[in-house]
Amino acid sequence: MIKKLLVSALAAVCAMMIGFNPVSAYSEIGSICVSLKTGVEGTSINGVEFELIQVGNVVDGLYEYTEDFLSEKSDLNKIEKANEMEELAIRLDQVANEKKIIGTSDKTDNNGKLIFDDLEVGIYLLKVSDYAKYEYIEPTLISIPTYNEESQNSTNFDVVVIPKHTPFKVSVSKQDITTQKELEGAELQVTDKDGNIVDKWVSGKEPHMIQNLFCGQTYTITETIAPDGYKIAQSINFTVDETGEVQRVIMYDELLPTSGGLKTGDDSNISVITIIAILSGLSVITGLYIYSRKRKYE
Template sequence: YSPDGAKDEAGNPVVRYEKDDLVAKLTTDENGTAVINNLPLGTYYLKEVVAGENFVLNTEQKEFTLTAEDDTQAVVYEGVTYKNERQKVSVSVEKKDSVTGEKLEGVIFGLYAAEDILSNQGEVLVEKDTLLEKKATDAKGTLTFDSDLPHGKYYVKEEVRKAGYLPNEEVWNVDATYENQNLAKIELNKEVENQPTETRITKTDATTGNELEGAKLQVIDKDGNVVEEWVSSKEEHVIYGLPEGSYTLHEELAPYEDGYVSASDV
């Protein structure tokens, strides 16, 4: 109501502001404060409508009441405090085998700045093309970089491939520019596929050169572990993603019933 006690023609107190009327818009200064003076006594509420660059909107509505203790109090003071969270940036990669869809563990990616990253004061925090972090994919083929990233532009590229796979030369450009104040976190995800190498093995009749069925074959690594085992058919056998190294091709069981003897190890 009007602070001077004025009344209308019907004798009712004059209303200065209806309930839920917009009384004022305040904008904080460089110290993060804003002041409004000469409000009539009464109950008000404050709500944030613009969070400020790089921050998440605080949706809490704060109520306060201006009440004079007695008629000798010239000014009533009231303060309201708001806190805002800085908007987070999350950059994740998922790595898959392009043939089988299998998730690939141990592939290392690097996160780089695609531009000079500046502070709110315009100072360069990170120079363009600086490597910010390296991280490897986990057992699920995924990684999320741990860096607490300011808003800006970045890029991600594969640093170390998984053995048995071709390198992926694709560069993923990441735009983490601040836009939506209602978003607590900018989440950016990328699925990357790798082409596995192909090791092709044929089992043939030494006389005719035809594919020979029914032989049980193994590929054994240098430590004696069987890494692949199969029974030969009319088609060549393909092993995808076999890591670089020395192996032995061993015939565990020859098709004796068809008149063949075991072949020597290769």
């Protein structure tokens, strides 16, 4: 909904501004209220740090980039599709990171809310600077004011943003090191840095997806029981990246070494070995006896 309103605002801002006195329109201040929704089990909406950076302002009724973002070539006034807005937000976020541009920061409260106020008319980049124990949120662009589609010719200077969020996902694949195919029957677990078990499962025909992980945290995958005929693999450490894409971790198992020797419980072979051992012993005794008698008569 927010993205839809934002696209509408960018497309209609020129016409919208014409109906206002430039002085009174630009003298308005606004606010952005961020409201987080509960994520998957184990996540928290409290303490998530957001950063707000102004990337565009209004000059003669048109949006223009602020000085720090003049390297971006796309026209803010010609963006019409949501995917274009998403791609632009990612590019501007990269510029902000490369230039180490610092905006205004604040953290969500126990209810998952925070407010940036006293904002001038313009376009702002909203990004997460510390996910704490929450899920992935893409950087997004927000305009002050926004255009209200439900009420024609209505603008809103106090914007409520409900960010779209997705769990940090890690796919764990247990494979045979030779065939590189999924290996069933392995018992696995994931622990955090304190040794707490985050997830455990038995490998199947498809990779296992873990969703209750936190950005920047390091976890350990341990195989507790290997499938029949396989060695237990060494544990693997991985760190959750700041990305909305699924991370993939592969743990390989090797077959236990096979021996060409005797198998336990083969009575016939054991009997043969016993006879050979007895005969060998008799040969040694006989040899010693002959040797001792020879020494006696010399």
